[in-house]
Amino acid sequence: MADALAVADHPLSVWEGDGVTISEVTGALVRLRRGQPETATRTSSVTLVVVGVDEDEATAATNAMHRLGARHPGRTLVLVPDPDAERGIDARVALHHTEAEGHAVWSEDIRLRVRGPAARHLDSLIEPLTLPDLPLCVWFVASAPALHDPLVAVADAVLVDLRQIPGAAGDPAPALISLTRLAAERSLVDLSWVRLMPWRELLAGMFDPAPYRPFLDGVHAVEVCGLPGPRHLLGGWIASQLRLPSFAVQLRQEDHVSVVIAATADGRSGRFSVERRAGEHLVRARAEADGAPAHELVLALPTDTLPWSLGAALSRPYRDPVYEESLAAAVLLARR
Amino acid sequence: MATDAQDTGLPPNPLLAGISTERRAPPLALVVFGASGDLASRKLLPALERLASRRQLPAAFAVVGVARTEMTDEEFRDMCRKAVPDAGPSWEGLVKGFRYVSGEYASAPTFERLAQVLEEVDQARGTGGNRVHYLATVPGVFAEVAESLARHGLNKPSHEGAFVRIVVEKPYGRDLASALELDDRLHKVFDEPQLYRIDHYLGKETVQNVLALRFANAIFEPVWDRRYVDHVQITVAEELGVGHRGGFYESAGALRDIVQNHVLQVLALTLVEPPATIDAKGIRDEKVKALRAVEIMTPDEVATNVVRGQYGPGWVEGEPVPGYRDEEGVAPDSSTETYVGMRLRVDNWRWAGVPFYVRTGKRLPKRVTEVAMQFREVPHLPFQKGQARGLGPNTLVLRIQPDEGITLRFGAKVPGQEFRVRSVSMDFSYGAAFLEEAPEAYERLLLDAMVGDPTLFIRADEVEQAWRIVEPLLEVWAEGRPPLVPYAAGTWGPPEADGLLAWDGHRWRTP
Numbered sequence: 001m002a003d004a005l006a007v008a009d010h011p012l013s014v015w016e017g018d019g020v021t022i023s024e025v026t027g028a029l030v031r032l033r034r035g036q037p038e039t040a041t042r043t044s045s046v047t048l049v050v051v052g053v054d055e056d057e058a059t060a061a062t063n064a065m066h067r068l069g070a071r072h073p074g075r076t077l078v079l080v081p082d083p084d085a086e087r088g089i090d091a092r093v094a095l096h097h098t099e100a101e102g103h104a105v106w107s108e109d110i111r112l113r114v115r116g117p118a119a120r121h122l123d124s125l126i127e128p129l130t131l132p133d134l135p136l137c138v139w140f141v142a143s144a145p146a147l148h149d150p151l152v153a154v155a156d157a158v159l160v161d162l163r164q165i166p167g168a169a170g171d172p173a174p175a176l177i178s179l180t181r182l183a184a185e186r187s188l189v190d191l192s193w194v195r196l197m198p199w200r201e202l203l204a205g206m207f208d209p210a211p212y213r214p215f216l217d218g219v220h221a222v223e224v225c226g227l228p229g230p231r232h233l234l235g236g237w238i239a240s241q242l243r244l245p246s247f248a249v250q251l252r253q254e255d256h257v258s259v260v261i262a263a264t265a266d267g268r269s270g271r272f273s274v275e276r277r278a279g280e281h282l283v284r285a286r287a288e289a290d291g292a293p294a295h296e297l298v299l300a301l302p303t304d305t306l307p308w309s310l311g312a313a314l315s316r317p318y319r320d321p322v323y324e325e326s327l328a329a330a331v332l333l334a335r336r
Numbered sequence: 337m338a339t340d341a342q343d344t345g346l347p348p349n350p351l352l353a354g355i356s357t358e359r360r361a362p363p364l365a366l367v368v369f370g371a372s373g374d375l376a377s378r379k380l381l382p383a384l385e386r387l388a389s390r391r392q393l394p395a396a397f398a399v400v401g402v403a404r405t406e407m408t409d410e411e412f413r414d415m416c417r418k419a420v421p422d423a424g425p426s427w428e429g430l431v432k433g434f435r436y437v438s439g440e441y442a443s444a445p446t447f448e449r450l451a452q453v454l455e456e457v458d459q460a461r462g463t464g465g466n467r468v469h470y471l472a473t474v475p476g477v478f479a480e481v482a483e484s485l486a487r488h489g490l491n492k493p494s495h496e497g498a499f500v501r502i503v504v505e506k507p508y509g510r511d512l513a514s515a516l517e518l519d520d521r522l523h524k525v526f527d528e529p530q531l532y533r534i535d536h537y538l539g540k541e542t543v544q545n546v547l548a549l550r551f552a553n554a555i556f557e558p559v560w561d562r563r564y565v566d567h568v569q570i571t572v573a574e575e576l577g578v579g580h581r582g583g584f585y586e587s588a589g590a591l592r593d594i595v596q597n598h599v600l601q602v603l604a605l606t607l608v609e610p611p612a613t614i615d616a617k618g619i620r621d622e623k624v625k626a627l628r629a630v631e632i633m634t635p636d637e638v639a640t641n642v643v644r645g646q647y648g649p650g651w652v653e654g655e656p657v658p659g660y661r662d663e664e665g666v667a668p669d670s671s672t673e674t675y676v677g678m679r680l681r682v683d684n685w686r687w688a689g690v691p692f693y694v695r696t697g698k699r700l701p702k703r704v705t706e707v708a709m710q711f712r713e714v715p716h717l718p719f720q721k722g723q724a725r726g727l728g729p730n731t732l733v734l735r736i737q738p739d740e741g742i743t744l745r746f747g748a749k750v751p752g753q754e755f756r757v758r759s760v761s762m763d764f765s766y767g768a769a770f771l772e773e774a775p776e777a778y779e780r781l782l783l784d785a786m787v788g789d790p791t792l793f794i795r796a797d798e799v800e801q802a803w804r805i806v807e808p809l810l811e812v813w814a815e816g817r818p819p820l821v822p823y824a825a826g827t828w829g830p831p832e833a834d835g836l837l838a839w840d841g842h843r844w845r846t847p
Contacts, residue, residue: 197355198391200351200355201355201391202391203351204349204351204352204355205391205394205395206395207349207351208349208362208363208394208395208396208462209363209394209395209396209461209462209463209464210346210363210396210462210463210464211462212462213346213347213349214347216347216349216350216351217347238351241350241351241353242350242351282425285395287395292462293459293460293461293462295395295396295461295462296395296429297395297426297429298425298426298428298429299389299391299424299425299426300389300424300425300426320354321354322353322354323354
């Protein structure tokens, strides 16, 4: 996973201006591209708009996109709203050139600091800057947008991260509820959910072997550890997919995510676990049951999770019914 | 792809919902015949490791190696570890469960032991009686292994819901008669739907992209016929010589090694009519129809429409290289062809009258596989002669390797006061659009065989039809006609091959 993203990355040229107009920004983009001696054909797959960030988060987001440049080439538009400052737009436009496996890939990022009342009408800035005919993904880095947010209305897909939503680390219920509402109406991709994929795949895989399959019908206790939010989602996933009552699922605070499932089948008892130990970039899964051989699977986790999860989210920017069911069940778990 | 429940006969696994979008193998044991050989270490094991690290192998998975070489389970596991030195953490967990059976392919004790080991694997790994047998042996023992499997009941599933498949490597026969005989023997013990004949070319992403380009776009298909296409050139070139494979190559030659399988598969995908569905039946029915339309040459036509060549010494990429007859394992008077150039006709409504020029060879200037369609000229060029001096015909090139993509050549005005037009090339590179790690051909095909999707494998009637096309060449060559002509290593083949096109007023492209 991580290797695919290991590419050389050079910002080729940059244009900056304070108090500029959007047509100056688009003009700068054209000039920057024209000024390049090499004329690589541009291949783009997405416009990503990043909102709700401060300058540091904006840098982290654009860095993640550069790491992804070769896999999801396109335009990144970072909006830093500053409604209380004096009216105006400060812009920085950078043209990037990524070499990946001998291919030249071009991408652009535009960072706009939007001062004054326009900060409340960000949707009006997006249209002239999106790539034609390509999906528009809007990533709310540290918030859950309201359903009526105009940026949500223009987006083909909305990206969020449950873990980053203010307050979710204390009581995740309000965040889970607003995501449930949003997911029912829009294509919503939650990076917290994306990051749980290795746990889900391994856990599901533990029930693949024939001797273990019958235990799926006899699950009686589930313990999910992890941070608030992710552990609720994972618990909600197991409860909803296995149709378990919520009292069968116990949640516990830990830094790393782990799951233990106790089940019986034909009078035999079995234990299924998936865990990440402290200090390891590995997820380990284990299945053991009376009268059956034990099974183990180990998976390496990507070392840099932001580009990995962002890449996975951009690869499948669609509604996910399993996520929606898991969210609904997670709300119940959080409300107990 | 079949659902999880259908594949295994087990109750469904609801936790897989939303995960199985990425293809994933069901529980099974992969039995590799010829497990101590080169193909297993070089291709199969690394492909399995990548499948494991992409989480496409189940926990209930095991390899059982079978070969003549004496080895213990632990020695075989060590071999598997060494075959993938940079393996991820998931590999070791799988390798621990691998088993090995040594013995002759015709001897009963080998298969008695195999049956017993497979039962133990079912117990230990939960592989549920599902098996994929992979014949990575020398071709001479394919039928023997299949028959031995049948004698020990390993050719049929042991219970309802389980599956048994067999993957057969190329070459599939040496000629039409031997291919039919092999089919006959295999069909006595395996049903056709259990048979997966591999041509790794079809596992290549860009070969499959020929289908995507043609059938996912509205703009190419309308001009993909005799009204617009002047002629088509298919090139499968290698810069390498035979290397250490001289002994093998002596008995194969370019016609059997490349033309009968890879070249004709690429040709078939270029020719096919749009299938109703891109699935095992849809696409393979159309490929057979397309191959049936390729005209079978008469002996006289072979003499005029085919050039066979053999490389002599020369220079490739700045290095002096020996001629074919000086290679290890090659007879000093060898008459094996290392180059085939031919002119094919396709008799159907879409392609009647459009020549298809095909060439393949070793020690050509570079490694390249491409399909180039040259379009007819415009009915009337409204420019003065001098204005269009630099203008060539429109060409659409499907580049299959190494730089996968599409090139379209068209005319454009040269900037300036004068009105001059010349050809420009527009390049599209798959690599630049998708850097999703494309699965390597063996990875793709192994997973297909495990999942039970035969779309990219060769059906019996396809093999037969492909042999029918090359059979007349084998027959006429056996009589020494047309003579084998030499070419210098590092050139685009014998000059005689230019004559194939000059006849129609065309020239080979320089890829």
